[in-house]
Amino acid sequence: xxxxxxxxxxxxxxxxxxxxxxxxxxxxxxxxxxxxxxxxxxxxxxxxxxxxxxxxxxxxxxxxxxxxxxxxxxxxxxxxxxxxxxxxxxxxxxxxxxxxxxxxxxxxxxxxxxxxxxxxxxxxxxxxxxxxxxxxxxxxxxxxxxxxxxxxxxxxxxxxxxxxxxxxxxxxxxxxxxxxxxxxxxxxxxxxxxxxxxxxxxxxxxxxxxxxxxxxxxxxxxxxxxxxxxxxxxxxxxxxxxxxxxxxxxxxxxxxxxxxxxxxxxxxxxxxxxxxxxxxxxxxxxxxxxxxxxxxxxxxxxxxxxxxxxxxxxxxxxxxxxxxxxxxxxxxxxx
Amino acid sequence: xxxxxxxxxxxxxxxxxxxxxxxxxxxxxxxxxxxxxxxxxxxxxxxxxxxxxxxxxxxxxxxxxxxxxxxxxxxxxxxxxxxxxxxxxxxxxxxxxxxxxxxxxxxxxxxxxxxxxxxxxxxxxxxxxxxxxxxxxxxxxxxxxxxxxxxxxxxxxxxxxxxxxxxxxxxxxxxxxxxxxxxxxxxxxxxxxxxxxxxxxxxxxxxxxxxxxxxxxxxxxxxxxxxxxxxxxxxxxxxxxxxxxxxxxxxxxxxxxxxxxxxxxxxxxxxxxxxxxxxxxxxxxxxxxxxxxxxxxxxxxxxxxxxxxxxxxxxxxxxxxxxxxxxxxxxxxxxxxxxxxxxxxxxxxxxxxxxxxxxxxxxxxxxxxxxxxxxxxxxxxxxxxxxxxxxxxxxxxxxxxxxxxxxxxxxxxxxxxxxxxxxxxxxxxxxxxxxxxxxxxxxxx
Numbered sequence: 001x002x003x004x005x006x007x008x009x010x011x012x013x014x015x016x017x018x019x020x021x022x023x024x025x026x027x028x029x030x031x032x033x034x035x036x037x038x039x040x041x042x043x044x045x046x047x048x049x050x051x052x053x054x055x056x057x058x059x060x061x062x063x064x065x066x067x068x069x070x071x072x073x074x075x076x077x078x079x080x081x082x083x084x085x086x087x088x089x090x091x092x093x094x095x096x097x098x099x100x101x102x103x104x105x106x107x108x109x110x111x112x113x114x115x116x117x118x119x120x121x122x123x124x125x126x127x128x129x130x131x132x133x134x135x136x137x138x139x140x141x142x143x144x145x146x147x148x149x150x151x152x153x154x155x156x157x158x159x160x161x162x163x164x165x166x167x168x169x170x171x172x173x174x175x176x177x178x179x180x181x182x183x184x185x186x187x188x189x190x191x192x193x194x195x196x197x198x199x200x201x202x203x204x205x206x207x208x209x210x211x212x213x214x215x216x217x218x219x220x221x222x223x224x225x226x227x228x229x230x231x232x233x234x235x236x237x238x239x240x241x242x243x244x245x246x247x248x249x250x251x252x253x254x255x256x257x258x259x260x261x262x263x264x265x266x267x268x269x270x271x272x273x274x275x276x277x278x279x280x281x282x283x284x285x286x287x288x289x290x291x292x293x294x295x296x297x298x299x300x301x302x303x304x305x306x307x308x309x310x311x312x313x314x315x316x317x318x319x320x321x322x323x324x325x326x327x328x329x330x331x332x333x334x335x
Numbered sequence: 336x337x338x339x340x341x342x343x344x345x346x347x348x349x350x351x352x353x354x355x356x357x358x359x360x361x362x363x364x365x366x367x368x369x370x371x372x373x374x375x376x377x378x379x380x381x382x383x384x385x386x387x388x389x390x391x392x393x394x395x396x397x398x399x400x401x402x403x404x405x406x407x408x409x410x411x412x413x414x415x416x417x418x419x420x421x422x423x424x425x426x427x428x429x430x431x432x433x434x435x436x437x438x439x440x441x442x443x444x445x446x447x448x449x450x451x452x453x454x455x456x457x458x459x460x461x462x463x464x465x466x467x468x469x470x471x472x473x474x475x476x477x478x479x480x481x482x483x484x485x486x487x488x489x490x491x492x493x494x495x496x497x498x499x500x501x502x503x504x505x506x507x508x509x510x511x512x513x514x515x516x517x518x519x520x521x522x523x524x525x526x527x528x529x530x531x532x533x534x535x536x537x538x539x540x541x542x543x544x545x546x547x548x549x550x551x552x553x554x555x556x557x558x559x560x561x562x563x564x565x566x567x568x569x570x571x572x573x574x575x576x577x578x579x580x581x582x583x584x585x586x587x588x589x590x591x592x593x594x595x596x597x598x599x600x601x602x603x604x605x606x607x608x609x610x611x612x613x614x615x616x617x618x619x620x621x622x623x624x625x626x627x628x629x630x631x632x633x634x635x636x637x638x639x640x641x642x643x644x645x646x647x648x649x650x651x652x653x654x655x656x657x658x659x660x661x662x663x664x665x666x667x668x669x670x671x672x673x674x675x676x677x678x679x680x681x682x683x684x685x686x687x688x689x690x691x692x693x694x695x696x697x698x699x700x701x702x703x704x705x706x707x708x709x710x711x712x713x714x715x716x717x718x719x720x721x722x723x724x725x726x727x728x729x730x731x732x733x734x735x736x737x738x739x740x741x742x743x744x745x746x747x748x749x750x751x752x753x754x755x756x757x758x759x760x761x762x763x764x765x766x767x768x769x770x771x772x773x774x775x776x777x778x779x780x
Contacts, residue, residue, distance in 0.1 A: 111652055133653030134537035135607030154655065156537030191537060218540060219531025253523070 024326040032157035033198035047319035065094035075101040088317035162195035177204025185244025210234035343382025349704035391423025391712030393694035396639035403432025408644040410447035416731035417454035418758035420664040421747035423712035424455035430489040436461035436472040438480035468493025486513035506562030516549035547573030554581035566590035570615040572625035609657035644733030672745025711754035720746040
């Protein structure tokens with residue numbers, strides 16, 4: 001293992017100790033970082049440490065979720081997140097099912113609520129939901145028996161992304177508290193931003209956000225962060241720079257004139273990256289628009305942890321699935 | 336048939352009355368209001384303490400949904416909800432299917448209202464054909480058919496030129512133009528008030544200026560044309576500022592505020608309950624407080640509900656996708672009594688101005704007064720009676736309200752239209768003499 005976090009090696013019976021089953025999360029669903037306490041977050045990150053080790057084994061499997069059914073219900077296209085969840089579920093020995101919106105009854109006019117209730121009638125244990133509408137998971141949590149994991153709801157939250165971001169930061173920097181984290185890009189439309197805005201200050205980081213004035217969310221001061229359209233101010237002395245994706249459709253809403261001008265003023269060039277601390281790490285949730293929000297040389301450079309984020313995503317999602325399953329996983333897990 | 340309501344508190348600001356008085360009704364009109372009115376051959380109803388007799392309340396902004404959207408509401412169920420809510424009259428907006436931009440639809444609505452024989456219905460006609468903003472509707476014909484005002488509600492009146500011409504033209508008939516003030520480009524695809532809460536919840540924002548900017552436009556055009564404009568469902572302090580300034584300059588501008596805009600704020604959005612989704616959206620606390628201030632100081636002319644019924648299926652979806660609007664007829668009076676009167680912001684006289692006198696005056700319809708010869712439309716309030724809002728008791732066909740389960744102080748006891756009790760609140764005791772009368776009770780068709 002790569003951190004000093006308390007060792008909970010999955011499959012190691014001694015790890016459970018005499019206190020009985022490990023402390024679980026006190027939430028039934030993972031709808032957002034908003035519902036998690038700092039202790040919850042630490043528990044998830046510590047569990048993810050142990051899960052990361054599973055990925056290094058020859059047989060990348062533990063039976064924690066054996067016999068459980070997990071449905072990946074994705075109403076928005078996704079490669080990265082869906083694959084990550086699927087691999088995580090399979091490594092925990094769950095039976096997984098992928099449903100994409102284009103093939104679902106939604107095209108026949110069925111409501112979201114009915115689609116999920118019909119699914120539920122077949123007794124899945126957990127539903128991983130990605131949807132274009134903010135609050136879609138909240139709607140379902142009111143009508144579902146299954147545990148719901150939010151894989152991204154509209155512009156609201158993407159909690160597992162923020163958790164894997166935190167894991168990556170903690171792994172590289174040994175801590176989160178006291179770090180200066182700069183988040184740059186289309187802040188207004190980003191659920192990754194909102195989840196990180198909830199998580200990072202909770203864990204003691206000092207957060208700066210930056211982007212064109214047109215894309216800074218109203219009321220940003222109330223999130224306990226510093227906001228500036230001058231990217232240089234945000235990245236100066238930063239320990240972590242997190243870049244967010246720019247969608248070209250935003251040019252239609254008059255948010256910024258062109259990709260060319262965006263890159264000139266707000267893009268993370270090598271020069272701007274040098275304003276940060278010498279050992280600063282560069283992050284991006286992906287997919288990247290090279291040459292728009294980030295220069296290739298930075299994205300591919302030695303300080304970029306973008307691909308590590310992807311690897312960590314599997315471990316973090318395994319941790320979330322494992323902890324939410326809680327009492328579902330009753331047996332000790334052999335190595 | 337004469338009826339004497341003896342010894343109750345009468346609040347009739349149009350005639351300077353607030354105190355113990357008797358009300359004599361003769362065959363559908365007010366015969367006399369005063370102290371110690373002789374009963375003669377009238378049926379006498381002793382009014383116990385705690386009841387207040389007012390000129391009938393008029394809701395000047397409701398959506399009755401008929402023709403075309405009867406799954407949400409019909410004229411019959413709408414007027415049943417109205418009298419249950421204490422309203423003796425309502426003015427209904429034209430965004431039905433088809434739109435009320437011609438005499439045929441107006442007459443249809445009036446026919447249904449006559450059939451139901453509960454609250455009076457005053458149709459509001461469209462400003463433009465199909466409310467599409469391209470061509471004036473035949474406003475003269477609408478007036479003749481029975482419309483009392485025009486509006487393209489649901490949408491703003493599309494262009495400054497159209498608004499100008501509509502004011503000039505409609506002004507000829509002594510009717511107001513009622514505008515749903517909103518700049519469509521600023522509103523764009525917003526679903527909630529642009530501010531901290533929408534940002535936190537990831538909901539697209541509708542900025543306050545989308546409304547205020549359009550109010551400025553309309554006030555300026557009202558000043559130019561000398562014709563009356565009425566601002567529908569005002570919600571932000573910027574709009575109120577514009578209305579106040581316009582009134583000070585002599586513009587003929589009036590405005591209304593809904594109960595949800597003087598009670599709720601955008602803080603209620605957490606949880607994504609679509610019963611908090613309406614347009615204009617719930618605003619921030621400073622706006623809600625400004626609306627209360629305007630209600631108290633006279634800048635706001637009327638309270639109107641914007642009663643917007645929607646079927647459960649339509650609202651039980653993602654927040655982004657749900658239609659805007661909540662019902663309001665059956666919660667308005669308890670909310671106004673609890674949150675304005677009992678909260679100490681206004682007295683009963685002011686409430687009667689907001690809910691009866693001014694709506695009648697703005698629309699140019701009878702009511703708002705208990706002077707001799709006035710129609711015997713009365714709203715009798717049980718001032719301190721507790722109300723627990725329960726959608727199961729609603730007469731409206733729809734249940735989309737955020738107030739279900741709320742406990743409020745102040746109830747409607749009786750609603751009298753044309754001298755006949757159209758609604759007697761079953762849980763309020765004291766005016767039992769009115770129960771068992773052959774008052775019309777709506778049965779679901």
